[in-house]
Amino acid sequence: MEQWNIGNKLVVLLFVVALTYFTIDQPSRWLIFYFLVYVAVNLVIQIIRSRYIRQFLIWLTIAYLLVCSIYIGPSFILLLPFNIFELAADQGRRRRGYLLLLLLPLWVVHKSDGVTLLLQYGLIVLLSLFNYLLLGRLCTKVNKQEEQLDQLRHSQDQLRRKLHENEEFIRVSEYTYKLEERNRLSQEIHDGVGHSMTGSLIQMEAAKRVLHAEPASAEQLLQNAIGISKEAIEQIRHTLKNMKPTLQQLGIQRLKTLVEAFGSQSGLVTSVVHSGDLELITPLHWKIIHENVTEALTNTAKYAEATIVHVEIRVLGKMIKAVVHDNGRGKDKIVKGLGLIGMEERTAAVNGTIIADGAKGFSVTTLIPITGETPQD
Numbered sequence: 001m002e003q004w005n006i007g008n009k010l011v012v013l014l015f016v017v018a019l020t021y022f023t024i025d026q027p028s029r030w031l032i033f034y035f036l037v038y039v040a041v042n043l044v045i046q047i048i049r050s051r052y053i054r055q056f057l058i059w060l061t062i063a064y065l066l067v068c069s070i071y072i073g074p075s076f077i078l079l080l081p082f083n084i085f086e087l088a089a090d091q092g093r094r095r096r097g098y099l100l101l102l103l104l105p106l107w108v109v110h111k112s113d114g115v116t117l118l119l120q121y122g123l124i125v126l127l128s129l130f131n132y133l134l135l136g137r138l139c140t141k142v143n144k145q146e147e148q149l150d151q152l153r154h155s156q157d158q159l160r161r162k163l164h165e166n167e168e169f170i171r172v173s174e175y176t177y178k179l180e181e182r183n184r185l186s187q188e189i190h191d192g193v194g195h196s197m198t199g200s201l202i203q204m205e206a207a208k209r210v211l212h213a214e215p216a217s218a219e220q221l222l223q224n225a226i227g228i229s230k231e232a233i234e235q236i237r238h239t240l241k242n243m244k245p246t247l248q249q250l251g252i253q254r255l256k257t258l259v260e261a262f263g264s265q266s267g268l269v270t271s272v273v274h275s276g277d278l279e280l281i282t283p284l285h286w287k288i289i290h291e292n293v294t295e296a297l298t299n300t301a302k303y304a305e306a307t308i309v310h311v312e313i314r315v316l317g318k319m320i321k322a323v324v325h326d327n328g329r330g331k332d333k334i335v336k337g338l339g340l341i342g343m344e345e346r347t348a349a350v351n352g353t354i355i356a357d358g359a360k361g362f363s364v365t366t367l368i369p370i371t372g373e374t375p376q377d
Contacts, residue, residue, distance in 0.1 A: 254286075255311070272311045297309065
């Protein structure tokens with residue numbers, strides 16, 4: 001905006017210099033000096049940030065131009081409108097009164113009897129007015145944008161603060177959950193396994209004491225201790241089984257974590273859906289699915305120019321189907337690279353197959369036959 005104002009001033013200044021030079025019969029050697037003084041003061045006005053110093057320099061420039069228009073040449077009066085509008089722009093609501101200063105030079109123009117100069121002055125006043133209105137509109141727009149930017153910064157700070165608070169809450173919740181789980185597990189072991197092992201130990205101590213005197217009683221006590229120990233071992237297995245997540249939960253959860261991490265790193269929108277009995281998917285099948293999905297996602301990020309990636313895991317009768325599909329540019333003729341060949345080799349190890357399709361976007365489908373075995377606990 002300042003460059004725009006300086007450019008308009010420069011155009012008018014060049015016009016006034018040429019007009020003064022050709023209208024004065026014998027141009028003075030000091031004429032260029034007078035113009036350089038005007039240029040220097042206006043440059044200082046653009047540099048100074050203090051409002052009061054700026055207003056003082058503008059008033060000084062106005063007085064200087066009036067003196068030059070009277071004693072040197074009336075064309076100096078043509079430089080006045082820009083400075084008057086600059087002075088009015090700093091006054092806020094009182095700017096209308098300062099615009100009346102535009103009428104003061106009429107005395108100088110009238111005294112010189114220059115009708116052409118009067119018309120030129122009017123045109124420059126209009127040019128200055130348009131420049132003033134344009135700069136005012138631009139300043140208003142810039143101020144609104146700065147306010148919006150400040151609001152966005154404030155909102156961003158609030159979101160960052162809330163995110164930090166949520167992260168702290170999550171950490172505290174996780175720590176509390178771990179403590180509660182450890183306390184529950186400790187109490188369960190103490191109440192179940194601990195009591196059983198204590199009872200078994202008492203039975204064995206009693207059997208030791210009556211082993212020689214009453215062998216039959218000792219045998220009965222040992223048998224009781226063995227039964228109590230078996231119950232304790234069964235309780236341990238039951239407790240560990242309840243704590244351990246099922247195989248299908250581990251497989252699909254790891255896959256979701258993998259896809260979500262890829263989406264956050266690449267900026268793509270990702271989704272994961274599944275259907276069917278996931279318990280039929282063995283650990284080896286999950287390993288192959290994870291590796292194939294990882295390879296397909298890597299290829300999508302490198303070559304597809306996509307924005308959305310969709311992953312499907314479906315158990316269909318005697319077949320496991322894993323599909324990675326994106327909305328990228330696709331490819332009519334698919335050339336098998338190392339990634340696709342590696343996927344085919346991994347899948348062929350379990351009698352499966354890979355289908356690649358580049359018609360609508362790009363999709364890689366992994367088909368694995370179900371062997372009929374069920375995962376073991």
